[in-house]
Amino acid sequence: MINPSRLSTYPVDNEYSLTCKTGYSVNGKSVMTCYTNSTWSTPQFSCVPGCGDPRKEIPHSVILNYTEGTPFDAEIVLVMACKTSATQVGDETVLCSSDKTWIKSLKCIPDCSDPRLEVEVENATLTGFKTGSTTAYKSQYKFRCNLKYRMIGNSYIECLENSMWSKPQFYCEPCKCPCRRVGVPRYTEVTPEVVNQIQVETSLDLAVNEKILSAYIRLKTSVPNKKQVAKSIGYVGAAFLVVILGSIVLLDIPTLWKHLKHLINRITNFYRYIRH
Template identity: 25%
Template sequence: MHLTRFHDAACAGCLRPVLGPLIMAPVLQHFSPPGTQVDITCVPGYTPRYGLHTSGVIICTIQGTWSPIQLACEPKTCPSIEPPINGDMYLEDNVYQSTINFTCNKGYNLHGASSVVCQENATWSASSPKCKAVTCGPAPVPDNARIEYHVHRVSGGNVEFGTMGIYKCLPPMALIGNPRAECTSSGKWTEAPVCQFVTCPLPEPIEHGHMSSKSLNNYKDTVRYGCRLPFTIDGNPYVQCLETGQWSSKPSCRAPCTVNIARGRILYNGRKFWIEDLIPNQVYHNDQVYFYCLNAASSCGYTVPSRCTNGKLRIPECFEGKVFLMGDNG
């Protein structure tokens, strides 16, 4: 405190000044004579808000009052701080006594302070923390199985959160369970499947058909079905022994159709036929036949399609003659 005294017995002097909550003076006396100068400053954590009439001094006047305080204080500002990679931060301000809270994304752990405070010297109480990925040890590998990772493994056999792999059983084992392996946010792997022998019952025959073998019934064995002429196979001709111990869906043999008209022409497989020239008189399952029809005035012809469905072929109503539902079930 800088004190300058002017001795005058007629002067009353000044009582201790009221400085306000953000202003302080190093030394304050209960009574100061006129002319006393007192240095004032901001309390810790605050800094002068400089303006046109800022002054860090007050003076006791001969009237026994202190000169007006021309010092305004504002909180100090800490430097900006970046959120951690793979994390976030929550703050309202970066001035004195402000707090920043840090969090990490799922699968990452916080290393460092979870919160920092802006201190009176305008620095943060700690540096920004880091978010490090959760790691898992080597994935459990069941008997008779192997695992293929989607990424290269890191040194030490550990992998980061989110790393995935696929379990595969050694032939002829079947994989029972989830084939996908994943390092979770808890640092543990998802449950591993098991590998075991699986057999299927003898494959069932299909009506009007045949199959390549009846002795294959282990996991992933395949059997090929076929149909006796003139039947057509409907579905996948190959069935496979699944991990459930059941065969995949078997196909069916579908019957051809007879074009049961007395006369007329049809369009079949891109060719025009008189019905008597269609030898043999049959079209295969799922094939389409076009019939020639005339308009109401009998002045213009057009084709109408009809599809053979397992021995049934509908003759269009516009075609000459009756409408029939016909089939040849062989």
């Protein structure tokens, strides 16, 4: 048994748990209190041959269906589980062997922290994560590059066994041509502010740079369009066409009259022939 008097000083009226040396197990209530007269309460437990508390060997674990103070005798089999803030890896059963050591494979891996506080990539946004989302071991989340940037590399991060997020294996570079990401929603929580942001980004996406249009380039490199001059040129052209057509008609009037008289004579002769 570890004697509290050999440890550093403790505040009075506090309770402290004691453990047995390796190869021994606590039998009873291993809690002692420091009194105001600087003495300890009478021990209510003993150390008997057995294994130590497996919860100390498997951090973040609990023992199911166990009564505190029961010794961990050799050959005892326990069923354990992980706390809600940890992920279970391995078999939940543990066995106290004859040499007073635990045979176990169970690990309880604590959750990672909020990735929004731990992982940051320039010109990128974490997607799929919101308050209350899981940060358990092996959970994954994806980044996406911000507007007008494209991703180079693997966009996923993962909660590792050391309860840390994996380092990002990507970066975002400016787009040389207009680019737009597809497939993964940009927003997971749509609020009025987010809607407004979507509208702004969409208007920027749809905006046309008039200076790169062929119509703008032709207009810039051609003769300036003087509207009054253009109208005058149109009037002169129309008048010219009228004069030409009129001249042609006037020149053809004698010929047309001659043919008309010939046609009238033929009709008259034909009428006379019928009467006779």
